[in-house]
Amino acid sequence: MVNEHYVxxxxxxxxxxxxxxVISRYSLVEKHGGGDYYDPxxxxxxxxxxxxxxxxxxxxxxxxxxxxxxxxxxSLRKIDNGSDxxxxxxxxxxxxxxxxxxxxxxxxxxxxLRHEIFxxxxxxxxxxxxSIIEIDSQERYEGFxxxxxxxxxxxxxxxxxxxxxxxxxxxxxxxxxTVFDELQFTGKEVFCPISTDKLLLLLDPNTxxxxxxxPSTEISRLELNDTQEVWKYNFxxxxxxxxxxxxxxxxxxxxxxxxxxxxxxxxxxxxIRGNRWDTDRILDAQRYGFREATDxxxxxxxxxxxxxxxxxxxKVADAPWMYKHKISLISQLRREEPVDNYW
Numbered sequence: 240m241v242n243e244h245y246v247x248x249x250x251x252x253x254x255x256x257x258x259x260x261v262i263s264r265y266s267l268v269e270k271h272g273g274g275d276y277y278d279p280x281x282x283x284x285x286x287x288x289x290x291x292x293x294x295x296x297x298x299x300x301x302x303x304x305x306x307x308x309x310x311x312x313x314s315l316r317k318i319d320n321g322s323d324x325x326x327x328x329x330x331x332x333x334x335x336x337x338x339x340x341x342x343x344x345x346x347x348x349x350x351x352l353r354h355e356i357f358x359x360x361x362x363x364x365x366x367x368x369x370s371i372i373e374i375d376s377q378e379r380y381e382g383f384x385x386x387x388x389x390x391x392x393x394x395x396x397x398x399x400x401x402x403x404x405x406x407x408x409x410x411x412x413x414x415x416x417t418v419f420d421e422l423q424f425t426g427k428e429v430f431c432p433i434s435t436d437k438l439l440l441l442l443d444p445n446t447x448x449x450x451x452x453x454p455s456t457e458i459s460r461l462e463l464n465d466t467q468e469v470w471k472y473n474f475x476x477x478x479x480x481x482x483x484x485x486x487x488x489x490x491x492x493x494x495x496x497x498x499x500x501x502x503x504x505x506x507x508x509x510x511i512r513g514n515r516w517d518t519d520r521i522l523d524a525q526r527y528g529f530r531e532a533t534d535x536x537x538x539x540x541x542x543x544x545x546x547x548x549x550x551x552x553x554k555v556a557d558a559p560w561m562y563k564h565k566i567s568l569i570s571q572l573r574r575e576e577p578v579d580n581y582w
Contacts, residue, residue, distance in 0.1 A: 246339070246403055248289040249312040253319060253434040254401060254487055260285040263486040265494035267477075267512045279491030288403075288485060311335035318390055319434045324456045332439070333380040336431060339406040344481040344518050345556070352525050382424055385582075386441040387449025390433075390460045391568075397466045398435040398487050400473045400494065402480035406431050409475065409559060424582050428569060430475050435487050438472060440568075445581035447572040461568065470497070471566045477501045478559055481514050510558040513551035524548035 248260070255262050264283035270276055314331035317324055340346060393399055407430040429441035439458075442449050452458065463469060476484055477497050484494050502508045514521070524545045531540050541549070 246289050246401075246405060247308050247312055248285050249309060250315065250335075250405070251285045251289055251401070251485065253312070253316065254398075254432075254485060255285055256488060259488075261488055262288060263488055263490040263494055264288055265484050265491060265498065266482060267480060267484070267498055268482050268515045276495075279495045281489050281491040283485075288483070307334070308338070311338065315433050315439075318439065318458065319437050324458065326454075326456055329384060329452065329456055330380070333383040336383055336406050336429060336441075337380040339404070339431075340408060343404045343406075344514070345404070347518050348522050348525065348552075352522060352529070383429070383441060384453040385444070385451045386424065386427070386429065387444050387447060388452040388458045389440045389442075389449070389568075390458050391438040391440055391472070392460050392462050393436040393438065393469055394462050394464045395466045395469050397469045397473075397493075398490060399432045399438050399469065400476045400484055400486045400490070400497070401432045402476040402484040404479050404481050405476070407475045407479045409564070411563070425577075430472060432472075432476070442569070442572065443581075445578045446574060447569070448574050449572055463568075465567075468567055471564050473497060474501060474562075475564060477511060478562055505554075505558065505561070507554075509551045509554040510561070511555070513555040515551065516548055521548055521552050525552070 251262060252260055261282045262285060263279060263281050265279035266277055268276075310327075311331045311334055314324070314328040315335065317328055318332070407428075409428040409430065410426045412426060424443050424445070426446045427441075427443045429439075431439040431441075433439055441452075444451050474497065478501065484498065486494050498511060501511045505511060516524075527545045528541055528549045
């Protein structure tokens with residue numbers, strides 16, 4: 240199966256041993272001829288894990304993009320090393336969060352289908368996905384700097400995991416607008432694993448008792464000593480992943496076990512493993528379903544093979560809204576009453 244994501248090699252190397260470019264990898268969707276899922280791989284090349292396979296038709300390979308990505312990951316590395324941060328570092332980290340969100344498979348299908356639906360309705364729309372991912376303006380990431388930031392330092396023997404969609408945007412309740420609306424910050428929680436023992440947490444100060452990061456360049460740090468709490472953070476990577484999850488070398492069985500545990504918590508496996516196709520196939524099925532619903536709303540005319548793709552991808556999209564992570568720190572910081580008019 241072709242890789243369907245865009246995660247920088249330099250980012251994934253934060254989870255690999257020094258002077259090596261290997262990590263553990265487990266596929267949520269790949270099966271062998273016998274019908275079972277492939278076993279996890281304990282030593283998987285970072286280069287292969289980060290491969291784009293023409294995911295965006297070369298749009299990510301420009302020198303400008305490469306320089307920006309290196310700067311972002313270097314700023315993440317400073318957090319991991321405990322180095323002092325500059326205003327530029329804070330901006331780079333905010334930009335990394337937006338880059339990973341806008342380049343994710345779910346963003347790709349969302350923006351392309353949205354563009355086509357609006358065009359079909361004769362309504363002007365600002366941009367399709369190819370245009371969105373080329374935007375490099377402050378307005379697309381400065382809002383994250385007004386969230387409250389914390390670095391979670393993992394002191395347990397269990398590593399943080401990451402995935403082919405590492406930045407998790409989570410909300411307890413479905414927002415009025417789409418999760419891809421950069422202006423919708425109320426109630427938002429952002430989880431970004433930085434390394435095996437560091438994770439960046441962003442919380443909405445409207446909903447949580449936390450001060451905004453801006454204009455400070457110092458990020459408060461909190462130690463985590465409970466393995467069960469680490470699993471709660473890791474489960475979010477399994478919920479958010481498209482095709483693959485990653486961990487440090489030797490963690491293959493733990494990655495597999497986590498996905499199997501998540502599958503048991505939902506009505507069926509499709510809520511976790513439902514993205515069995517590439518983004519183009521999912522988009523084609525969604526187009527078909529939209530046309531049929533528009534042209535023949537009272538008839539069941541969608542073929543079974545298209546309905547399977549639509550239904551499975553819908554379950555994956557629903558999973559985050561059905562899942563309650565119950566992370567203790569976030570429960571402790573939640574305000575009894577939200578702040579009025581913060582955003």
